[in-house]
Amino acid sequence: MPFSHHSHSGQFCAHAKDSLESCILEAISKKLRIFCLTEHMPRAEPRDLYPEEVELGLTPQDLTNRFAEFYTTAVALRDKYKEEITILIGFEVDYIRPSMLAEIERLQETYNFDMFVGSVHHVDEIPIDFSEDVFLKAISTVEALDTGADSPETYNNGAKIERFPEIQVTQSTGEERLFEAYFDTQYSMLTALKPPVIGHFDLIRLKCSDYEVDFTTMSNVWEKIVRNVKFISEYGGMVEINSAATRKGWKYPYPGPDVLQLMKEQGVKFVLSDDSHGTAQVAFGYEKCLDYLEKQGVEEVWYYEWIGWERDIQDGILRPEDRYLPKINANCVERKSARVKDLRGIVSE
Numbered sequence: 001m002p003f004s005h006h007s008h009s010g011q012f013c014a015h016a017k018d019s020l021e022s023c024i025l026e027a028i029s030k031k032l033r034i035f036c037l038t039e040h041m042p043r044a045e046p047r048d049l050y051p052e053e054v055e056l057g058l059t060p061q062d063l064t065n066r067f068a069e070f071y072t073t074a075v076a077l078r079d080k081y082k083e084e085i086t087i088l089i090g091f092e093v094d095y096i097r098p099s100m101l102a103e104i105e106r107l108q109e110t111y112n113f114d115m116f117v118g119s120v121h122h123v124d125e126i127p128i129d130f131s132e133d134v135f136l137k138a139i140s141t142v143e144a145l146d147t148g149a150d151s152p153e154t155y156n157n158g159a160k161i162e163r164f165p166e167i168q169v170t171q172s173t174g175e176e177r178l179f180e181a182y183f184d185t186q187y188s189m190l191t192a193l194k195p196p197v198i199g200h201f202d203l204i205r206l207k208c209s210d211y212e213v214d215f216t217t218m219s220n221v222w223e224k225i226v227r228n229v230k231f232i233s234e235y236g237g238m239v240e241i242n243s244a245a246t247r248k249g250w251k252y253p254y255p256g257p258d259v260l261q262l263m264k265e266q267g268v269k270f271v272l273s274d275d276s277h278g279t280a281q282v283a284f285g286y287e288k289c290l291d292y293l294e295k296q297g298v299e300e301v302w303y304y305e306w307i308g309w310e311r312d313i314q315d316g317i318l319r320p321e322d323r324y325l326p327k328i329n330a331n332c333v334e335r336k337s338a339r340v341k342d343l344r345g346i347v348s349e
């Protein structure tokens, strides 16, 4: 009975494959019990379109329309397959500049979500997980903004880059400086949104020179990580063990062992996510994730369960209002846990 708290489909995400329904059917065949649909939030600024969206000629209005279509499709599919799998509907955050907060609030006012994934994919507006070249550009952008000078690096497609006030200027340079700015951006996102699930906590390692870099050796970076993890532990956010890293060449999922051990010490709860972008990636790498958790001494994973269905099953009556889930609250979504060793061998790859 594994779970995924983070997924995309080719129907609504330009860099993914396959229809939403085929992804759900794959999740059912892999015996997933909880499958969270978390398409990227629509972005309102043309300069925030992903390269593949630009290639397709999409506009921010197209993204808004497509998200609306995602939501209605997801609600219908949740109902269609409710006997076989619990579908939770959410979205994945993009946290690019301070004005994103208003965009996220607008989205949350428009739709009822069961959960969402709080992620950071940009630092000072530059993507950090796209390619090595863009990663290097992110470093030079952070360094340029640190100086306070008005240089070409401080503009993004003609507009002055808007930095999050939480990004503290330090004396560091290069990768280490980008790590710091990333975790400051993440802190800004965490404190503003308190996301129920925190997405790929250490994504910043993906395009750096060595993903096995030990963050405890960089005192500024580590201090920020400790601050973020303590905050997550205090408000009760759950961090995903995200298997996407294993299909990008890592030996283990996000987050790496230095961060995972800290989280464990701080009592942070973990959830499983495949961050799948198509049927081939549903529950991909889960045995590796479970190996990793056992090796690291994590014995329990958590998941979000929608308890509305259980109420239906108990009294046998499906109420019309139960077809539309209310916003996440203690009455309709509950946190439950499963033992890592009980999840072994369930998912066939």
Ligand SMILES: [Zn+2]
Residues within 6 Å of the ligand: 092, 119, 121, 199, 200
């Ligand atoms: Zn992501």
Ligand SMILES: [Zn+2]
Residues within 6 Å of the ligand: 006, 007, 008, 092, 275
């Ligand atoms: Zn994602």
